[in-house]
Amino acid sequence: xxxxxGKPLEExxxxxxxxxxxxxxxxxECVTVCEVGGTKEVGILASALRLHFLNQGVExxxxxxxxxxxxxxxxxxxxxxxxxxxxxxxxIACGVGCQFMAEEYAKIPVVxxxxxxxxxxxxxxxVWSERCQGxxxxxxxxxxxxxxxxxxxxRVLNGPCGGSTKGKCEISKDVxxxxxxxxxxxxxxGRMDDYETLTPIKDWSTDRAGGPRTRIKEEVxx
Amino acid sequence: xxxxxxxxxxxxxxxxxxxxxxxxxPPRGSDAEAIxxxxxxxxxxxxxxxxxxxxxxxxxxxxLASCIHLKLAxxxxxxxMVTRDRNRIAMQSDILGAASFDIHNILCLSGDHQxxxxxxxxxxxxxxxxxxxxxxxxxxxxxxxxxxxxxxxRPPSMFVGAAANPFADPFEVRVPRLAKKVAAGVEFIxxxxxxxxxxxxxxxxxxxxxxxxxxxxxxxxxxxxxSAGMAKYMKNRVPGMDVPDEVVERIAGVPKxxxxxxxxxxxxEAVQRLKEVPGVAGFHIMAIEWExxxxxxxxxxxxxxxxxxx
Ligand code: SF4
Ligand code: SF4
Numbered sequence: 001x002x003x004x005x006g007k008p009l010e011e012x013x014x015x016x017x018x019x020x021x022x023x024x025x026x027x028x029e030c031v032t033v034c035e036v037g038g039t040k041e042v043g044i045l046a047s048a049l050r051l052h053f054l055n056q057g058v059e060x061x062x063x064x065x066x067x068x069x070x071x072x073x074x075x076x077x078x079x080x081x082x083x084x085x086x087x088x089x090x091x092i093a094c095g096v097g098c099q100f101m102a103e104e105y106a107k108i109p110v111v112x113x114x115x116x117x118x119x120x121x122x123x124x125x126x127v128w129s130e131r132c133q134g135x136x137x138x139x140x141x142x143x144x145x146x147x148x149x150x151x152x153x154x155r156v157l158n159g160p161c162g163g164s165t166k167g168k169c170e171i172s173k174d175v176x177x178x179x180x181x182x183x184x185x186x187x188x189x190g191r192m193d194d195y196e197t198l199t200p201i202k203d204w205s206t207d208r209a210g211g212p213r214t215r216i217k218e219e220v221x222x
Numbered sequence: 223x224x225x226x227x228x229x230x231x232x233x234x235x236x237x238x239x240x241x242x243x244x245x246x247x248p249p250r251g252s253d254a255e256a257i258x259x260x261x262x263x264x265x266x267x268x269x270x271x272x273x274x275x276x277x278x279x280x281x282x283x284x285x286l287a288s289c290i291h292l293k294l295a296x297x298x299x300x301x302x303m304v305t306r307d308r309n310r311i312a313m314q315s316d317i318l319g320a321a322s323f324d325i326h327n328i329l330c331l332s333g334d335h336q337x338x339x340x341x342x343x344x345x346x347x348x349x350x351x352x353x354x355x356x357x358x359x360x361x362x363x364x365x366x367x368x369x370x371x372x373x374x375x376r377p378p379s380m381f382v383g384a385a386a387n388p389f390a391d392p393f394e395v396r397v398p399r400l401a402k403k404v405a406a407g408v409e410f411i412x413x414x415x416x417x418x419x420x421x422x423x424x425x426x427x428x429x430x431x432x433x434x435x436x437x438x439x440x441x442x443x444x445x446x447x448x449s450a451g452m453a454k455y456m457k458n459r460v461p462g463m464d465v466p467d468e469v470v471e472r473i474a475g476v477p478k479x480x481x482x483x484x485x486x487x488x489x490x491e492a493v494q495r496l497k498e499v500p501g502v503a504g505f506h507i508m509a510i511e512w513e514x515x516x517x518x519x520x521x522x523x524x525x526x527x528x529x530x531x532x
Contacts, residue, residue, distance in 0.1 A: 153335050154306070156351040158402060160395070161332045162387035162414060163461035170461035171335045183392050196398050198406055201310070201354045201369065 001030035001121070002094045003128045004037060004114040012045070013052050015111045016088055020059065022049060023086035024113070025079070025101065026066035027093035034128055036114050037092035039066040045092060045113060061086075070097025076104045083108065118150075136206025136213065142199060144185040151178035157199040227363075229326035229381035230298045230531065231270040234504075235410065235439045239529045240497065241504030243300065243412065243441060244516050245272035248283035254291045257283070260513045261292050267520040269528060270298040270327055272412070272506070276307065279339025286316055290323050300383065301325050304333025309349040310358065310369055317359060321378035329383040329412065330355040353406040356384055360407035382407060386440070387414035388425035389464035397428045404437050411438055412506040415445040415456070417465040419492060423499055430501045439503035442496045446507075446515055447485035450474035486515055486522075493523030 016022050024046045031037025046064045053060040065082045067075045070093035083089060083101075088109045091098035095116040102110040118130040133150040139157070140147060149155055153171045160179030163170025167180045186192050204210070225232045234241045244264050249256040261271055271292060275285040289299035301320050303313060317328065332352045336344050350358060358369060359382050366377040384403050388396050400411070416422045422442065429435055447453045450473045457465035469488070476484045489507075496502050505525065509515050520526045 153337075154332050154346065154351070155348040156332055158351050158353040158406075160390065160392075160399075161352075162385060162390045163334070164391045165461050166391055171337050177391070180392055183395050192398075195395060196402055196405070198353060198357075198402060201350060201357065204349065 001033055001119070002096070002116060003034045003118050003120050003130075004031050004092075004094050004116045006036050006041070006045075006092070006114050007112065009048055009052075012090060012111075012113050013049070016049070016090060019088040019109075021061045021063075021086045021088070023063040023065060023083060023089045024049070025070065025083070025089050025091050025093070026064075027070040027091075027097050028066055028068050029071075029093075031093055031097075031114065032066075033122070035126075037094075041092060042066050045090070049090075067093070067097075070094075070100055073100065073104070076100050133207075135202075135204070136210070137203060139199070139202075142194070142197070143182050144189060144191065144194075146178055146181045146185060148178050148182065151176070151181070157202060227326050227379045227381045228324070229270075231300070231327055231410070232381040233531050234269050234529070237529070237531065239504075240502065240525065241270075241439070241441060242268045242507065242520055242525050242528065243270045243272060243504070244268045244507045244509065244513070245274055245300075245302075246288075246513060247274045247277055247511065248285065248288040250280070250282050252283060254283065254288065257288050258291055258295055261295065261297050263513045264516040265297050267517045267526055267528065268507075269504075270300050272300040272302055272329060275302040275304045275331070275333065276339070277334070279306070279334045279336045279341065281340055286320055289320060289325050293323050293325055298327070299325055300327035300329050302329045302331060303355065304331045305348055305350050305352060305355055306333035306336060306346045309347050313350065313355065314358065314362065314368055317362060317378050317380070318374070321376070321380065326380055327383065328359055328380045329385065330359065330408070331385055352384055353403060356382055356403060356406040356408050364407075381409055383410040383412060384408045385414065385443075386411045387462050388416070388422050389414060389418060390462040396425055397432060397434070400429055400434055400438070401432060404434055408438055410441060410503070412441045413443040414462060415443050415508060416492065416496070417453075417456075417463075417469045419495060421464060422496075426499065426501050435501040435503075440501060441504040441506040442492075442502050443506045443508060444489050444492055444496075444519075446489035446509055446512065446519060447473050447481075448512060449478070449481045449485070452485075486518060489519050490522035493519065493525065497523065497525075 024042045026037045026042035042064045046062045049062045069075050090113040091101050092113040098112045119132045120128050120130040123129050130150050135149045153169050164177040169175040169177045246260040273285045273288040285302050289301045292299040330352050336346050363378050366374050386400050453470045453473050456463045473484050507516050
């Protein structure tokens with residue numbers, strides 16, 4: 001899923017300071033799971049905004065809504081009646097949701113209330129870890145199921161680099177060396193011979209480098 | 223074995239001599255005098271001089287320009303190139319730039335992570351990794367082609383090197399990793415600073431048993447310690463560095479003012495011991511900002527005068 005992180009409240013206060021009718025819009029998917037943008041967080045942010053305006057002695061109206069998905073036009077369009085009475089939307093969905101809202105509501109400013117971080121999973125409650133950068137040509141079969149693109153600080157495809165120490169990456173003792181993990185797993189799969197296969201120069205054109213990507217599944221497009 | 227490039231370093235190694243290289247870090251400014259002076263200090267004692275490429279990710283005068291300064295002064299530079307800061311277009315272009323000045327040696331590295339340097343907030347590129355850069359240079363030189371397939375007019379003629387760190391983890395891939403670099407086409411290796419000589423010998427022995435030393439020249443990397451503080455720093459703070467306790471204890475055991483002398487002595491002893499190890503093709507002396515000690519180490523290690531090449 002997409003993992004995000006709430007923006008500091010002061011930053012959000014600053015983003016909305018010129019508006020008096022503010023809608024906080026959450027999303028029921030990834031940001032709900034990573035506990036920054038679901039119904040609960042919409043309520044918390046809306047209360048914080050109300051309190052902030054109250055303290056400022058400013059009269060403002062703060063509304064709350066949570067869409068099923070902000071990254072889906074159908075739901076974004078469906079929120080029209082809720083959205084249009086407001087003069088700014090603080091989206092606490094991921095950056096995709098925030099943009100979908102902005103694209104749909106051309107006359108209403110839409111600002112992000114979270115920093116969208118990465119694609120990852122939950123290691124435990126409250127701890128999420130990056131696993132994929134969507135490079136568009138997956139290498140996991142060659143790397144024993146551990147992604148060097150997203151998990152190696154230098155994105156080396158033939159690692160480890162010389163900085164790997166006691167299983168940790170050179171950037172920090174708190175970060176696993178992806179290549180240590182790859183080697184450990186190759187070993188446990190009895191595939192150490194594969195280690196010596198050179199990973200060829202990667203075609204990054206399916207990555208961000210190739211420009212914005214669009215995927216069309218012909219049989220579904222009406 | 224005949225040389226494939228005009229590199230002096232390659233000729234020295236192919237003639238069967240133990241080669242000596244050293245390195246100079248470029249200044250943090252545009253005055254090239256500093257690097258020329260450093261190089262002059264060591265030029266009679268080494269066969270070639272590495273120029274580091276924004277080492278530890280701190281922005282400096284570029285390796286390529288520094289190499290050109292050395293080349294114009296009649297010295298033999300080794301262009302270090304890290305994959306951190308440039309994509310494949312920039313790297314191929316810089317390789318051609320170097321070749322246009324007849325720079326005949328290159329060392330292919332991934333580079334330290336930028337979080338260690340003066341631009342921790344910067345992007346890193348890593349379009350290629352060090353192995354892929356080795357392949358790129360070999361492709362440009364041997365096929366006379368760009369990665370994109372087009373022909374290069376006057377291809378680069380470079381002796382291709384890389385680094386190896388026998389002490390990084392996991393140890394069991396240290397020899398396979400060398401094998402991988404050999405498969406990628408590397409021709410010489412300069413190792414990480416060796417303080418744990420036993421472990422280095424074990425690594426080299428395994429490389430020899432796999433027949434790798436018939437395909438690649440290994441230059442043992444050595445750094446003279448200046449103080450017990452430096453030994454401790456390298457032991458505890460520099461990633462991938464193996465400084466055994468007895469090394470720290472030995473230098474810490476002499477009075478502070480005698481520590482630099484002791485460090486040089488330890489370095490000379492390391493040369494003397496490793497010189498006799500089969501498969502050590504030469505030495506790479508990294509006297510970080512202490513270039514004036516290189517002649518003493520080379521002489522003390524019995525590597526001077528440098529053998530003539532015909
Ligand atoms: S190789 Fe690419 S697609 Fe596969 S997990 Fe890594 S970043 Fe994602
Ligand atoms: S230490 Fe491991 S994870 Fe970190 S940059 Fe090097 S190879 Fe990648």
